[in-house]
Amino acid sequence: MIEVEANKSVKNVAENALAGVRLLTDSVFFGVNGAGKSTVCEVLNQAATLRHDRLDAEGPLHVFAFDDKWRKDKVGDFVEGGSAEGVTTVKLNDGASGLEEKIREAQSEWEAARSDVKAKTLLKQSATDRQKAIVNNVAEGVRKTLEKECPSLSGQRFQRPAIRALLEEGDSTVLSQSKVEEKLVIAASQAPGFLPQLPSPPREWSFTDHLWQEVTAEPSASQTMVLIINDWVREGIEVHEAGDSCQFCAGTVTTERMEALKSAVRQAEEEASSLIKSELAECKSVSLTLRKFKDALEATDLSSSIYGADLQPKKTEALLEIGPVLDGLKASEDLLEERAKNPRLPIHGAKPEINFSKLLGKYSSLKESHSKATEEIAQHSQNQALAVNQLKRHCCATDGSGWSSAAVALEEAERETVAAIRAEKSAKDNLDDLKRQVSTTADTAEFLDNSLGLVLGEKTLRVSEGSLGEGYRITRHDQRADGMSEGEKKLVSLLYFCAEFLAENRKQLLKYSVIIFDDLGSELDEPRLLAVDRFISNHFQNPKPAALLYFTHSHTYLKILQSRLGGRAVETKRKDQVVPPKAVFYEVYKDSFSGRKQSTLCRKWDDEAIKLTNDYWLSFYMVLRAFEDLQAGALPTLGTGNFCRKVLEGFTEFRAPGDEQFGSRIDKILSEKRLSLSPALSKIVNGLSHSDLNKSGGVFSRNEVEHSVVQTLNLMRLVDEEHFLALLIKFRGKQDANSIEKALQQRTGI
Structure with a gap:
């Protein structure tokens, strides 16, 4: 065995x-x-x-x-x-x-060379095992103590391949206890956190001298008169309604008259300067953007990192400067809006002052501190990685002694193994050369020719010895x-x-x-x-x-x-x-x-199944065993679909031999017996038996196989119960046959 x-x-x-x-x-x-x-x-x-x-x-x-x-x-x-x-x-x-003795000697030399290869291979394996033992010493040594304080040194994160790689580099150093403690603090420190980005401030806007000159320009006498009349008309519009009596409107005030007066007022108001209108729009836009900037800056959390302790105070300072700027913008907006509404209204007082430079200075200081903190966060990660690497090398240097000598021994063993393999090949080549001098293809050609005739029962296909160096030639009716x-x-x-x-x-x-x-x-x-x-x-x-x-x-x-x-x-x-x-x-x-990526397995057949040389009996036995496995909670195999098809082919051919189509025979039996079984049975079984099986497992596929097993047996039971029971009794005995039939009824409810 x-x-x-x-x-x-x-x-x-x-x-x-x-x-x-x-x-x-x-x-x-x-x-x-x-x-x-x-x-x-x-x-x-x-x-x-x-x-x-x-x-x-x-x-x-x-x-x-x-x-x-x-x-x-x-x-x-x-x-x-x-x-x-x-x-x-x-x-x-x-x-x-005379070559026979040479062949025997060459055979002995070849066998000796093979033994030498085996010995050298053992030495190489011994050196390899020594290196594995050293790697294991590092894995089980001081590393196990340090991993309690530094998760990066755990067995899952500092695995044996990584240990081996560091040992092969050969530049590890044993650290002092104080250095080890220092590196542990750095390596085990929590992540410093990340800072959110700062919002972008709005563009600057100021009340220019040119704009102020435009705003404060005195109206002419005629413009003043128009202004007075305009106010008087506006006041009248607000007092009167259509239908009222007015001495200036020829008696009764009409709707048309009211609309004409309103239009005249609007025309007078639209005579405001285009500069004032455009600057009013710009002032409103900057004011809105600044308020959004303020909200965004207030919502920015600058305390999420251990770096940048001065960020929050600097943020507060910048926020404090936003209020005065907003006040100045609001005053400017009101002034410009009033001037645009009443173009001829004289403006008195001082020009609004808006100090954007102070706000931008505070914000620039905040932004500079933010950049420095971000750099420190990045540097922390590098320091942490460096500390972990130094601790790993400390483990290798502490428990990895002997690696250099083991590496030298392995290199020597590999060199000697390669030399031994070459010597073995040379000895084999020499033996083969001698054998070729005494070999013949004639006996083998005769064996092939005679055996081919025995198997085929004819001498149409022939094998003969070829020309020198050709080996054999195969012909049919004396032609290639x-x-x-x-x-x-x-x-x-x-x-x-x-x-x-x-x-x-x-x-x-x-x-x-x-x-x-x-x-x-x-x-x-x-x-x-x-x-x-x-x-x-x-x-x-x-x-x-x-x-x-x-x-x-x-x-x-x-x-x-x-x-x-x-x-x-x-x-x-x-x-x-x-x-x-x-x-x-x-x-x-x-x-x-089972969800395995590599799922091919071998399973020994039952002794009883081996004796079933009838395709129909064997397939029924395999489907029956699959059903029993399902009852026990075992997983089915995709190959079961092939046996289901074999069973149904034999059963339906016996019950409905007139139709050559597999699915048609099943449908015909179902219609004749008036059975309400799944019409997809033939399709499912056919698909499972013709699949290349190279599909990943899943609930749906498993359900298909279970369905094909249960419905195959159920179809036989419902169509020909006597025949079905006879098969069950043949393979499982009367008592177990009854139990299987009851289990099938429970699964199908029929």
Whole structure:
């Protein structure tokens, strides 16, 4: 038995997700398209640590995988009618007997070089472990004491990669106790807070001498008379109404007369200076802007930072200067408005004074202090970061002694490992050169040609030895085999993969080898699959590998493997002795509903399911198990939709064989039986079984799978309860069958 001890993270397979998976003499991994079979195959081939319970000192466990990568690397040209490299055998050419001893010597040198690589690798690992121990010393040393006063030194924020980076820089210094305390105060101080921006002051406005001259200009005698008359008319308008008697209006005052007088008054008032009008508007605008500035400045909180203690007093000083300016603006506004209203009214008194310069001086002082405080806030962050960095280096310097010597040792070990690897490669190249002198492709070509005929049952497709350096040549009717089908390409590739184990070195490794076949069921029809499976089982009989692994999504190939290996997948008793199983079946599935980013997992099949080679029975068994898992609160798998479709295909074909459309058969049965089941059942099941499963899990998707499981079983129960119960009793016995039926009724309410 072989067990996966650990595995690296690859694509959708999380780190150690396959730990504990046991590989027996024969192991089958089944999963629907998109479940992650090829990724699991890649993990077992390249990224997993395997433990053989019978492994001795002769060598490590070897893994050989027949997958897309191997086909591309090894036989990409060959299966297109080109050539492939030769397989080395032990057949000696004439006159080459003296090379046999050289090969044995070269083999010994290569094995010694491999041992040296292993020894140097161990030394390198030892030096690496020493560095890890030093990093751990820093993490568990004075840092743990200092983190109580400085959260930036906590294990979550000062992690081991950061410790290692500082140790590699090598310029850390041990601080005195007083310095440590000083840095802790800086590092642990609260954030200084941020200051809001200051509002922008309005533009300046003043009552100019030119404007005052315009305002105080004396009206002429005629203008004075007009002014008197204008006031007299305005007073009359305010007293009289239309219909009153007036000696100046020829008797009765009319509405038309009143409007004419008002128009005359307005015309007289509009004779005010354009300068006065424009300056009045400007004065009002500046006054409004200044009031808004005052409100904004009053609302600005300048006490939110520990810096800038003088900001609030300076703000108050600036606010105090706004009042007099507003008063001056108000006086100017009133004066100008009165002058605009009564253009000929004489103005007496002093010109209003507006001192903007004092206000702007106070505000400039506030703004300067604000800028300085902002700079101090930024500098505080830098000081804090510097203090934290110095404390980190203090931790490294205190508990990281020995790092320099460990780094030197690791560098030396890496250099020696590289040299050992080069020496091993040179020894291997020398061995390969000698083997090439005694190798032949003739035996392998004959093996490929004969095996191809056995599997295909014909001699149309032939394999022969190519020209010197060409390897092999594949032909059809004595012509280059262009346009080979995908099935033929896969078959020839598989035979070539098997031919590699004719080489003597591969034969010696077989009992310590795991051989993987990825997705053999694709591109091959059932007769060829039977022949291929028979060929593989016979080819690897003597000597037998430590484990043969089959990965497939094909139900056809699954049935073939179940028929051949099903009896060997369960424990048996012979003469009161328990014989452990020699085969194991796994389901590859995606646990997408748990929210994992890497969700591909493997689950061992029930012993009972392995024996079900009938597609309909097997699919029903898997759906039934999914329903029982739902009852227990377990999460479903997306692959369950595939089994739901298989069950419904078999059931509806039996009940309504006249229609080839899957959905139509379900609809026909529902209409005939007058059942009120979800009309979307066929759509949901069809979608789940044809999905590539590369979608993130969620409540909606999980509900779809649960719905398909429950409604699939409910459809069978309502349409043919006798048949449904017979299946339940077959797999679970009469008592459990009744319990399952009751649970189904409770879930559906039907």
